[in-house]
Amino acid sequence: SQKIEQNSEALNIQEGKTATLTCNYTNYSPAYLQWYRQDPGRGPVFLLLIRENEKEKRKERLKVTFDTTLKQSLFHITASQPADSATYLCALDPYSGGGADGLTFGKGTHLIIQP
Amino acid sequence: DVKVTQSSRYLVKRTGEKVFLECVQDMDHENMFWYRQDPGLGLRLIYFSYDVKMKEKGDIPEGYSVSREKKERFSLILESASTNQTSMYLCAAGGGPNNSPLHFGNGTRLTVT
Numbered sequence: 001s002q003k004i005e006q007n008s009e010a011l012n013i014q015e016g017k018t019a020t021l022t023c024n025y026t027n028y029s030p031a032y033l034q035w036y037r038q039d040p041g042r043g044p045v046f047l048l049l050i051r052e053n054e055k056e057k058r059k060e061r062l063k064v065t066f067d068t069t070l071k072q073s074l075f076h077i078t079a080s081q082p083a084d085s086a087t088y089l090c091a092l093d094p095y096s097g098g099g100a101d102g103l104t105f106g107k108g109t110h111l112i113i114q115p
Numbered sequence: 116d117v118k119v120t121q122s123s124r125y126l127v128k129r130t131g132e133k134v135f136l137e138c139v140q141d142m143d144h145e146n147m148f149w150y151r152q153d154p155g156l157g158l159r160l161i162y163f164s165y166d167v168k169m170k171e172k173g174d175i176p177e178g179y180s181v182s183r184e185k186k187e188r189f190s191l192i193l194e195s196a197s198t199n200q201t202s203m204y205l206c207a208a209g210g211g212p213n214n215s216p217l218h219f220g221n222g223t224r225l226t227v228t
Binding site for chain 2: 041042043049093101104
């Protein structure tokens with residue numbers, strides 16, 4: 001069966017360090033993968049999209065990698081701040097049809113940045 | 116900026132009631148989606164629509180229906196609410212062949228008693 005796995009445990013990181021979150025998938029061949037941030041009581045907010053032919057994507061303090069051989073994406077936040085504390089979701093298009101059928105989401109990793 | 120608005124943040128309904136959850140987008144997107152989010156289960160797709168009056172079942176459509184009479188509005192209907200439909204419901208717009216991201220509303224927390 002198709003599966004997207006993210007660390008179910010909360011990830012505690014000290015302020016200023018780099019936080020690295022993992023997203024593994026099986027039985028998919030996604031054309032791209034997306035990362036979202038979700039704060040308590042709010043809807044997810046889009047952060048980054050990376051395509052299968054891109055190894056790495058950056059946006060300010062965020063970096064995403066995509067390894068289609070390992071079937072894994074890593075999401076990094078450098079110089080982490082307490083305001084980065086949130087749940088981070090990875091998502092992919094299960095049918096590689098451009099997302100018209102909706103995205104499939106991982107369960108998310110709860111990141112806590114401690115001052 | 117893009118906006119998806121869900122009409123209610125919190126709703127409390129009784130078992131057996133018919134419940135309407137409303138969602139409006141201002142982005143002129145063809146695609147709209149309804150997800151529910153539960154602890155330990157994550158986001159699960161209920162229904163989606165890629166055009167006015169068109170609808171497709173997602174992964175967990177049982178007990179739900181939808182309506183899309185206008186492009187900007189996508190409604191989720193619980194025909195006869197049950198306690199296992201207590202959840203956070205999230206509407207989204209976007210996606211499509213351009214790989215545009217999904218824009219979510221802030222959710223409706225529905226409690227069925």
